[in-house]
Amino acid sequence: MHNPQLNNKGELTHLLSTEGLPAAILTQILDTAASFMEVSSRDVKKVPLLRGKSVFNLFFENSTRTRTTFEIAAKRLSADVINLDITRSSTAKGETLLDTIDNLCAMDANLFVVRHASSGAPYLIAEHLHKIGRDDIHVVNAGDGRHAHPTQGLLDMYTIRHYKKDFTQLRVAIVGDILHSRVARSDIHALTTLGVPEVRAIGPETLLPKYLDKLGVHVYHDMAEGLRDCDVVIMLRLQNERMNGALLPSAGEYFRHYGLTPHMLAMAKPDAIVMHPGPMNRGVEIHSAVADGPQAVILPQVTFGIAVRMAVMSIVAGN
Amino acid sequence: MNIEISNGRVICPKNGVDRDNASVYIAHGRIVGLGEAPKGFVATQKVDASGCVVSPGLIDLGARLNSIEAELAAAVAGGVTSVVVPPDADPPLDEPELADRRVHRGEEIGKARVLPLGALTLGLKGERLAELAGLKKAGCVAFSQASRPVVDTEALLRAMEYAATFGFAVWLQPQDHWLSRSGIAHEGEVASRLGLAGIPVAAETIAVGSIIQLVRDTGCRVHLTRISSAAGMSLIQRAAKEGLPISCDVGIHHLLLTENDIGYFNPHARFVPPLRAQGDRQALSDVAAAGGAAICSDHTPVGADDKLLPFGEAKPGATGLEVLLPLTLKWAEAAGVSLPAALARITSAPAEILGVDGGSLAVGAPADICVFDPQASWQLAPEALRSRGKNSPWMGYMMTGKVMHTLVDGRIVYST
Amino acid sequence: MTLLPDSLPDAEAQCLQLAEAIRPSLSKNPALVGIFSGGVWIAERLRALLGLSDDIGMIDVSFYRDDFAEKGLHPQCRPTTIPFDVQDRHIILVDDVLYTGRTTRAAINELFDYGRPASVQLAVLADRGGRELPIDKSFPAWDVTLAEGANLVLERNPQGLLAWRLENA
Numbered sequence: 078m079h080n081p082q083l084n085n086k087g088e089l090t091h092l093l094s095t096e097g098l099p100a101a102i103l104t105q106i107l108d109t110a111a112s113f114m115e116v117s118s119r120d121v122k123k124v125p126l127l128r129g130k131s132v133f134n135l136f137f138e139n140s141t142r143t144r145t146t147f148e149i150a151a152k153r154l155s156a157d158v159i160n161l162d163i164t165r166s167s168t169a170k171g172e173t174l175l176d177t178i179d180n181l182c183a184m185d186a187n188l189f190v191v192r193h194a195s196s197g198a199p200y201l202i203a204e205h206l207h208k209i210g211r212d213d214i215h216v217v218n219a220g221d222g223r224h225a226h227p228t229q230g231l232l233d234m235y236t237i238r239h240y241k242k243d244f245t246q247l248r249v250a251i252v253g254d255i256l257h258s259r260v261a262r263s264d265i266h267a268l269t270t271l272g273v274p275e276v277r278a279i280g281p282e283t284l285l286p287k288y289l290d291k292l293g294v295h296v297y298h299d300m301a302e303g304l305r306d307c308d309v310v311i312m313l314r315l316q317n318e319r320m321n322g323a324l325l326p327s328a329g330e331y332f333r334h335y336g337l338t339p340h341m342l343a344m345a346k347p348d349a350i351v352m353h354p355g356p357m358n359r360g361v362e363i364h365s366a367v368a369d370g371p372q373a374v375i376l377p378q379v380t381f382g383i384a385v386r387m388a389v390m391s392i393v394a395g396n
Numbered sequence: 397m398n399i400e401i402s403n404g405r406v407i408c409p410k411n412g413v414d415r416d417n418a419s420v421y422i423a424h425g426r427i428v429g430l431g432e433a434p435k436g437f438v439a440t441q442k443v444d445a446s447g448c449v450v451s452p453g454l455i456d457l458g459a460r461l462n463s464i465e466a467e468l469a470a471a472v473a474g475g476v477t478s479v480v481v482p483p484d485a486d487p488p489l490d491e492p493e494l495a496d497r498r499v500h501r502g503e504e505i506g507k508a509r510v511l512p513l514g515a516l517t518l519g520l521k522g523e524r525l526a527e528l529a530g531l532k533k534a535g536c537v538a539f540s541q542a543s544r545p546v547v548d549t550e551a552l553l554r555a556m557e558y559a560a561t562f563g564f565a566v567w568l569q570p571q572d573h574w575l576s577r578s579g580i581a582h583e584g585e586v587a588s589r590l591g592l593a594g595i596p597v598a599a600e601t602i603a604v605g606s607i608i609q610l611v612r613d614t615g616c617r618v619h620l621t622r623i624s625s626a627a628g629m630s631l632i633q634r635a636a637k638e639g640l641p642i643s644c645d646v647g648i649h650h651l652l653l654t655e656n657d658i659g660y661f662n663p664h665a666r667f668v669p670p671l672r673a674q675g676d677r678q679a680l681s682d683v684a685a686a687g688g689a690a691i692c693s694d695h696t697p698v699g700a701d702d703k704l705l706p707f708g709e710a711k712p713g714a715t716g717l718e719v720l721l722p723l724t725l726k727w728a729e730a731a732g733v734s735l736p737a738a739l740a741r742i743t744s745a746p747a748e749i750l751g752v753d754g755g756s757l758a759v760g761a762p763a764d765i766c767v768f769d770p771q772a773s774w775q776l777a778p779e780a781l782r783s784r785g786k787n788s789p790w791m792g793y794m795m796t797g798k799v800m801h802t803l804v805d806g807r808i809v810y811s812t
Numbered sequence: 813m814t815l816l817p818d819s820l821p822d823a824e825a826q827c828l829q830l831a832e833a834i835r836p837s838l839s840k841n842p843a844l845v846g847i848f849s850g851g852v853w854i855a856e857r858l859r860a861l862l863g864l865s866d867d868i869g870m871i872d873v874s875f876y877r878d879d880f881a882e883k884g885l886h887p888q889c890r891p892t893t894i895p896f897d898v899q900d901r902h903i904i905l906v907d908d909v910l911y912t913g914r915t916t917r918a919a920i921n922e923l924f925d926y927g928r929p930a931s932v933q934l935a936v937l938a939d940r941g942g943r944e945l946p947i948d949k950s951f952p953a954w955d956v957t958l959a960e961g962a963n964l965v966l967e968r969n970p971q972g973l974l975a976w977r978l979e980n981a
Contacts, residue, residue, distance in 0.1 A: 081660055088884070096589070105887055112872065115891035121925040124875035126885070175704055195706030196591045197661025204660075205704075222708070223591030262591055286588035391875075395884025 081203050084212070088396040091203045091216040092389050094225040096266040103270060107235050109388035110381070116153065117384055126391050127156035130187040134160045135177075136219070137193040142355065143219055146379070147190045150386035156188075174198065175205050182206075188215045188394055196222030196259075215393040217386075223257050229354050230263025232385040234271060236378050237309055240350050244268070250277040250303055250345075252335060253313030253362055254284040260354045261313055269293045279303035280335060283324040300335050304344040312337050312353045315362050328361045338364040342372065350374045397440055397806060398423045404445025404767060406430065408452060408757035409740035410747070420450055422763040425806035430759055443808070445767050448800055451739050452755050453477025453508075453764035455746035457645050458621060459695035459717055460485070461510070463784050464501055467697065467717065470783035471508035472810035474718040475766035475799040478754060479508050480692075480746075483515040484542035490515035490526040495534035507809045509764070511750065513540040513567055516555050522546035525555055528564055537750055538619065540567035543668055547573045549606065556616035565617040565751075570603035570628065571669060580708045582624075582672040586655040592707065595670055600628040608635045608642065617641040619749055622694055624650055624669035626679030633688060643749045646680050647694035648723045649714055649789070652730075653677070657789060663703050663710035664789040667694075685733045690745040693720040697785020715785035719776065721768060722797035723790075735770070763806035772798035815956050815964075815978060823966060823974040826937045826954060827854060831861035833951040834935060838862060840902040842933070845869035847919050848890055850908025850966035853974055854937060858906065869894040871905075876918035898927035904950075908966040910936040913947035938964055938976075 080097050084090040089102055116124055132151040134144050144160065151158045163177065172180075174193075181189070191199045199218040206214050220226040234244075241247055249268055255261040255278050268276050269292070278289055279297045289296050297303030304310060315331060325331055342351065351363075351373045359365050367373060402419040413430065421429030421437055428434045454476040461467040461481055471479050481498070483489035489498065495512055502510030514536030518524045528539055539559060546552040546568075559566050576599040581587040583594025604620065608631065611618050623629050623644050635642050649667060654677050658665045665671060683689050696713025703710050720742060728738035747755030754764055773794050778786040802810035834842075843866050846855030855868040874889035905919055916934055923929065933950035940956050958964060963979040 109885065109889055112874070112889045112891045115893065116875070119926060123925070125921070126875050126880055173701055173705065193706065195708045197708075198706040200660045201663075201704065201706055221591075222706075223593075225591070259591060262589070287583060287594070288585045288588045291585050292589060391885050395880050 081200060081207075084396055089392055090212070090396045091199070092227050092393060093199050093203060093216065093218045094266070095227045095230040095263045095270070096225070098270065100270050100272070103231070103234065103267060106231055106385065106388050106392060107238060109392060110231075110235055110384040113384035113387040114381070116387070117380070122153050123155055124153070125155045127151065127154035127394055130156045130394060131185055132156045132158050132188045132190060132390065133181055133186045134158065135163060135181075135189055135191045136161070137163050137191070137198070138220070140192060140220070143192065146382050147219060147386055150383050151390060153383070154387055154391060156390075174201065178202055178205060179209070182209070182211055182214060186214060188217065188390060190217045190219050191221070192219040193221050196224035198222070217389055217393065220259055223259050223262070225263045226259040226354075227263050228382070228386050228389055229260045230267045231389065232378060232382040233260075233264050233311065233352060233354070234267050235381045235385055236350075236352060236374055239377075239381065240374060241308055244271040244273050247273050247308045248275040248277065248306060249273055249309040249311065250279055250307045251311045251313065252279040252300065252303070252337065254316055255280055255289070255313065256284050256286050257316055258313050264311060265292055265294055277303050277307070281325070300341055301344050304341060307345040308349050310337065310342070310345055310349055310351050312351065312363050314354065314356065315358055328358075332361055336360075336362055336364060337367050339366050339370070342367055352378060355379070398438060399441045399443060399803070399806065399808070400433070400437075400439035401443040401445050401450055401765070401767060404448045404450035406450045406757065407736050407739055409736045410452075410744035410756040411758055413757065414736050420757065420765065422803070422806045425763055427757055427759055427761050427763050430757060443767065443801055445800070447771070448767050448769050449735070450757075451766050451768070452743040452757050453766045453802060453804065454720060454742045455750070455755050456480065456695065456717065456720060456742070457690055457692035457746050457749065458482060458647070459693055460697065462697050465505055466782060466784045467695070468502065468505050468507040468510070470717045470781065472802040472804065473782050473799060475721050475768055475802050476717055477508050477764035477766065477802060477804045478511055478752075479717075480511045480513060480537065480750070482542040483513050483540055484520060484544070488515045488520045489513070489531070489536070490518050490520070492527060492530035492534040495531050495536050499535035506807075508804060511537045513538055515539070516541050516559075516566060517546070517551070520544050522548055523551055525558055528559060529562055532562070532564060537752070538565040538567050540621075541569070543569045543571065543622070545571050545573040545576075545603065553610055553614065556610050556614040556618070560614045560616040563617070565619055567619045567621055568607055569621045569669070570600050570607055570623070572599045572602045575599035575602065579670070580666065581658060582655045582670040584655050584673050586658055590658065590661065592658075597625045597627050597672070597676075600625045600669060601631060604628045604631045608632075608640065611635070611640050611642055615641070620644040622647045622650070622669055623680065623689065624672050624676060626676045629679050629683050629689070633683065636688070643690070644688075645690040645692050645746075645749070646684055648691055648716065648720055648727065649694070650677065651681050651684060651691065651727045652723060653789065658707070661707040662789065663705060663707055664714060664787060664791070666707055666710050666712045667714070668712045681727065681731050684741055685731050685737070687737070687740070687745070689741075690749055691724055691741040692746070693717055695783070695785070697783055698787045699784075700786070703787045714788050715781065715783050717783055718781055719788065719790065719795060721766075721799060722795035725770060725797040763803055765803040766799060767801040768797060768799045770797055772796070774798050815958055815962070817978045820976040820978060821954060823937060823976050827857040827974065828861065830854070830935055830937060830951060830953070831858050834858065834862060834904065837902075837904075837933075842902040842904045843869060843896050844904050844906055845871055845894065845919075845923065847905065847907045847915060848872045851906045853966070853968050854908060855906040857974070858935070867895045869896065871919050871922055873915055873918035873922060876922045878914055878918070892922065894926050898923060898929050900928070900930050903929045903932045904935050905932060906935050908937055909964050910934070910939045910949055910953070911942050913943045913945035916947050917945055937966070940964060
């Protein structure tokens with residue numbers, strides 16, 4: 078099956094998932110992001126790469142945070158940014174997803190940044206663009222259902238590389254609601270592709286997908302056991318809005334068993350870094366002392382995120 | 397009209413007939429001779445079936461006829477001479493008058509026979525009984541909830557007791573309401589990886605188990621539709637061995653495809669029940685090959701607007717009437733099943749489940765016949781289909797097995 | 813007369829000559845900025861030969877090129893580092909080969925995003941002609957004509973010495 082993310086020269090033309098991307102392409106993105114970090118440290122934080130191009134932010138699911146970072150990234154590339162908040166009501170007016178895309182293509186869009194509540198939506202869009210002969214328009218997935226959030230996965234990899242340098246020597250633990258997490262899936266694929274020898278998932282049975290071992294992940298239900306000697310701890314948000322019943326008794330019980338307290342963190346290596354895709358639920362998955370402590374790299378993640386998104390957009394837009 | 401179909405390979409799975417270069421003689425809508433012409437028979441029309449198989453017309457145990465004219469034309473183009481229609485059209489088939497009209501309309505159109513399933517409960521809500529006897533009188537062959545579960549086990553028990561009183565058969569799709577309501581794909585490797593809400597096998601086995609117990613208690617004859625899992629099939633096999641009045645069928649797509657065919661979220665791979673794992677597919681295939689399950693198309697036409705959506709929003713189902721034959725032949729070849737045994741799954745086995753006098757080429761039987769070329773290839777393309785449903789995971793693929801002529805009641809209702 | 817592979821000059825010797833050409837300008841306290849990668853190696857040489865105290869700047873023009881639409885983003889870009897204040901400074905841009913002038917144009921644009929220099933000069937080892945923009949070298953260089961399709965490449969051997977190589981001669 079052809080990889081819909083790559084063109085026929087094997088170059089990245091859409092970013093839909095970290096899964097299925099060769100290590101060389103992931104590394105290219107991280108290296109390019111390093112150059113963009115330098116740009117972000119200048120007074121003039123702009124480069125003319127995407128001048129004259131239009132980036133359309135299509136957010137079918139609300140997210141001010143992610144949309145803002147994509148907007149900043151696109152503007153630093155000198156692109157024109159158009160934000161479309163497509164609420165339930167406009168789709169209720171009968172316009173299908175693909176009709177919306179066709180309309181936007183007619184408005185000279187060059188790049189779609191898409192967030193959607195249904196897993197697979199960006200693939201449908203990329204497939205459609207190919208069918209109508211618009212291989213010049215690129216799709217960047219900003220999060221689809223539970224499936225993938227590839228730019229988050231990439232910025233998490235950038236963060237790990239920045240602090241830990243060598244992927245092949247690490248133990249990385251992902252803690253929390255992995256069942257519903259697109260961030261977790263994107264992290265897992267990127268970590269295994271980049272050669273991390275041990276990826277661990279920690280959580281109660283109800284929050285872990287079946288068959289995680291098939292993805293190369295070691296499953297732990299005991300957090301202390303799972304964190305032992307880890308170099309990186311990625312905490313996931315406990316997502317209230319995604320759970321519809323019977324998965325957890327209470328946030329309190331969750332925190333007692335799976336919350337990252339200073340005591341739990343001490344199980345990991347003393348120089349372990351603590352990451353979180355944000356926004357954090359203090360006192361639910363993470364103790365404030367840890368979130369504000371010296372091992373947390375949560376704010377740098379945000380800065381890295383802008384550079385990574387600049388890298389992704391400039392790579393796909395040029396292919 | 398006296399018709400002679402000659403030079404074909406005549407196969408009647410029910411009666412163990414498999415003769416090369418034999419003829420079939422038809423008069424007054426019935427088969428009057430097989431191999432030898434009856435005395436004084438003079439053909440007014442001859443059909444040359446050289447290089448073709450002459451088989452009983454296919455009986456499809458599940459096809460939705462949204463726009464009845466187009467779909468009945470599709471049926472005969474696919475060699476299907478009898479179509480069992482689930483009661484879940486809009487409005488659901490819970491009134492005798494509605495059933496009467498449906499059967500009548502089918503007769504008017506004069507192509508494939510329409511065998512409607514009546515709703516077991518009013519509005520298919522699973523609460524109050526529909527007028528089963530009235531529906532039977534109006535032409536319903538059995539009673540069903542289509543793919544909607546009956547949540548209230550007491551209501552199901554009473555419905556089965558009532559049906560048993562009259563000797564009516566109840567057709568149920570075994571799917572536990574609670575375990576399947578938020579899922580969109582088989583709870584397996586693919587769903588885990590792609591982040592799709594899963595429907596566990598337990599959704600099927602729990603329902604199968606409950607229904608089997610209710611059959612034991614009521615003696616009601618039950619047909620279980622569209623089995624999808626190895627575990628579910630295993631329970632059914634054991635119940636059948638126990639001598640319980642239980643039969644089952646499998647959708648042709650579930651014999652050929654698995655969760656892996658979802659690929660990059662292909663909405664054409666969304667089915668109810670979902671496509672499961674390779675082990676499940678293999679078990680379904682083994683049971684069908686051994687004669688333990690009938691095969692049907694589960695024909696579900698879906699418009700492009702309802703299919704070209706993200707996986708979880710797309711309407712499930714695929715077009716089936718015109719691909720049932722070539723896909724069954726494809727399955728048979730892969731599973732090492734002989735042609736007569738494969739044809740039995742879509743002719744005599746469905747007839748037996750329905751308790752009708754069809755699905756065979758016996759002398760005296762109604763002349764419902766399919767003449768097809770088992771070697772001819774054709775490409776599945778929207779223009780090649782008469783059905784309004786162009787939704788198929790096989791679109792663009794080559795199909796092997798082409799219907800040349802279809803006869804219903806001794807009349808040629810389709811010629812390629 | 814087009815260049816042949818067996819008559820390539822000594823790049824190290826050319827660096828010495830270039831350094832002497834630049835020496836009279838030292839009173840302006842110029843800063844050297846090398847363009848990756850050949851220009852960076854030459855700038856390092858020049859800094860040592862001229863005894864400059866400031867670290868050299870290193871510029872990657874990937875984000876300022878004019879051929880993004882045709883060629884996409886270069887697969888290997890390195891971070892630009894300018895370890896001094898560009899504002900009001902005399903800058904000498906250093907590159908290995910001057911050809912169409914487009915790389916120089918991109919480098920100047922990038923430099924100006926760091927501040928407003930007092931002046932910008934261009935120092936190259938080789939000038940192969942074929943200009944497509946009104947850009948010129950500021951110091952004498954080796955003027956050379958190449959055969960159609962040929963390419964002049966500066967390399968650094970494992971001992972750290974610079975040498976020319978001719979491709980597709």
